[in-house]
Amino acid sequence: MVSPLAVIDRVDNFTYGSTDNCYLLVAHTDNVALGYIHPTLVDHLRAHPGFTSSGRSISINASYDTLEKRNQLFEQFALELKSKPELHQLVAKGWRNELYTVYNPTHTPYFQVERAVSVLLGVVTYGVHINGYIPENKSSNGKLKFWIPRRSATKPTFPSMLDNTVAGGLGYPHGIWETVVKECDEEAGLPQKFVEENAKSTGVLTYIYQTPDGGIQPEVEYIYDIVFPNETEVIPVPQDGEAQDFTLMDIDEVEQRLQADEFKPNCGMVIIDFLIRHGYITPENEQFYSEILARTHRRLPFPTK
């Protein structure tokens, strides 16, 4: 059996309290911190007239006192970053043409920013992850099975790794459930009616992921389960090229591939959460049970949706 804590360690890998060296993006008022700025972006923000730097805080200037003004500021800043050859790998290559919303402490939208730049600002980002599964009593070998896609080799992040059945970021202006239905259609060709009748909201995972190059990404992933009636009646089929193919894997194979680090890290965490909720991982077979639950429901240090 794979060590679930090892799977979590690959995702929630930002140590508690290790913020001494971090630069903070700060709101235009009330000194509210919004994100841990990627080291590469610090000098660009400092040099930009829309921001003021003080110690390890970089604040949005007080004049940006409306959502519209802040959106213009971040649109212009993002385009500036996109044009810089030295940031090609970090910004232009990962450009999505998709806006992510950043929230203020009253849970209302504070600004929208290009997805590729949001992760560099270290603000909280949101997504949905959906477990498509066949329960033991409907599986041909009596074992729990998941529909597992392999990510396209051309994806800017984690190409060719294994993923959850369906997953996607929460882009502006789409709602959470709307995103579930949309992504199930776009990524896997699952009919809306099937999704509406079989998908169930089951929780949310929150954690802080530190990228190999020092970026810090606080993430909120809304979790849904979709139970499939059997192995043949409804099957996911790649539609938009995000997934290369879908394979039905039983729990033993999923565990082997988790162990072999073949899953995109946060997708491994989503599977561990599934196995906990469905009684496969229990406090009696997993010594770090409560630690895993706390690490996967981490209180984030910034305002959230």
Next chain:
Amino acid sequence: MVSPLAVIDRVDNFTYGSTDNCYLLVAHTDNVALGYIHPTLVDHLRAHPGFTSSGRSISINASYDTLEKRNQLFEQFALELKSKPELHQLVAKGWRNELYTVYNPTHTPYFQVERAVSVLLGVVTYGVHINGYIPENKSSNGKLKFWIPRRSATKPTFPSMLDNTVAGGLGYPHGIWETVVKECDEEAGLPQKFVEENAKSTGVLTYIYQTPDGGIQPEVEYIYDIVFPNETEVIPVPQDGEAQDFTLMDIDEVEQRLQADEFKPNCGMVIIDFLIRHGYITPENEQFYSEILARTHRRLPFPTK
């Protein structure tokens, strides 16, 4: 609809970071904090030759270097407290003749102590909470129903309040699953075979409860669901007097009674967790969704099992 966050606020009511005035119980070595001492106990610990006080830390003396020695220390200390008339309400009246285990940072037992005293030492305590429910498709009115007991009027804590179907503390030397089976039998007369076939581990809740008199109780509650086949075939029946009676309540009634504060606080939290896991409370109908999940899976500041 009841405000789920209000239900959580009644349980996880110890503010993050508000530890400046707390006295800490500290292990005999490595300066490991084990609990937040109840204000009433501080002078008793200071006066006891087995402990050394320094600032806001009260440490077990270095000579208590084995489990057996520490067990003897706490047995003698607990009996001393029990004999004090001024502590009658807090100690003697709540005496359980049941030992709780305190763990060290390597998750091994560090000492055992009488349950009534453990909560006054503010150490982490453990329990199991079990939701007995009838799913919508097997319910006579098509609504989710829970078997809800009313606590006996003679219980030392939260008499006559509503509870989860079965719940109990994890007393030494019983294991978690063993406690599930034992409590289902003792409190509700549920046959072992029924429990083994229908109960499923679904997670753990961790939170810090502050009592009205200033006690601080970090708690770990292992959560199980038991699905009942229908409303008549298997029914819980009071056995040991812990529960006064069991009532089948549909989700509307449970919500009304949660709103009216009729549930023991942490049992209300367990129901909120159930409603989240089963898709009744979703990120679209609950604005504090991720906050609730983080608050109910709080990282505790002390070593745990």
